Amino acid sequence: MHKLTALTPLGSDTPRMDTIGDLTISEVTDRALASVAARRDQEPALRTALSEAYKMELPDVGGSSQAGVLSVFWTGPHQWMISAPHDQHEQLARDLKDVSGATASVVEQTDGWCRFDVAGPALCDLFERLSNAPVRDMQPERVIRGILEHLGVFLWRLEQDRMAVLGPRSSAESLHHALITAARSIA
Structure with a gap:
């Protein structure tokens, strides 16, 4: 019998969490x-x-x-x-x-999808570097389908300082890299 191990979209056995400045980027796999x-x-x-x-x-x-x-x-x-x-x-x-x-x-x-939750007071600054979506005007519980760093994604405003980003699982590493790079640019 096969002994298969589930991997996260980023290829690990545990979800990744990065804190950069006052932003936290969490891989959501549950x-x-x-x-x-x-x-x-x-x-x-x-x-x-x-x-x-x-x-x-x-x-x-x-x-x-x-x-x-x-x-x-x-x-x-x-x-x-x-x-x-x-x-x-x-x-x-x-x-x-x-x-x-x-x-x-x-x-x-x-x-088929990967999800990253981004939380912190600089949330809008981060997404303004990655997308033309009007994130500052988005209220909690609003969703926009758009482009983030050349990838089709859903931006889902969960709370005032928390956004979920859902993108194609096959592009998880590219999406994560874009989020990390933008977070470092404002840290």
Whole structure:
């Protein structure tokens, strides 16, 4: 039998955390992800199914919401990304598919993305060096799909001084390098 070892997007057996000046950049690896796309004319039924099963409200353009331990953010027209603690929801995509039935297409996304949380009072200074997203105007629970250092990412404002960056797992090292380099430029 194979003895496989899970690795983080940065290739380690433990998530990386870097503190530079008053900024902390943390690799987040304990979240399950699934994308949900409403099928044609099925968004109202999908909203009802998720509300009944999880008390979840699907956010509108640029928004996010919480439903217990589940988080959901808008990713595109009739599309959302749902996140949950991996140890409690390892089969998140399957469970969402069971609830949504024929109202939505659900795809497992956990290992397709990397996530870095950036926290600290210089948060906006850092992101202004990396992206043209209007981070100073972003309120908590807002999400922007944009470009960060030539990579397509989601910027998700979790709190006033905390932002999650979700990007392609295959570009995790490039994304991490960009965040570290920008943090050093303002430290």
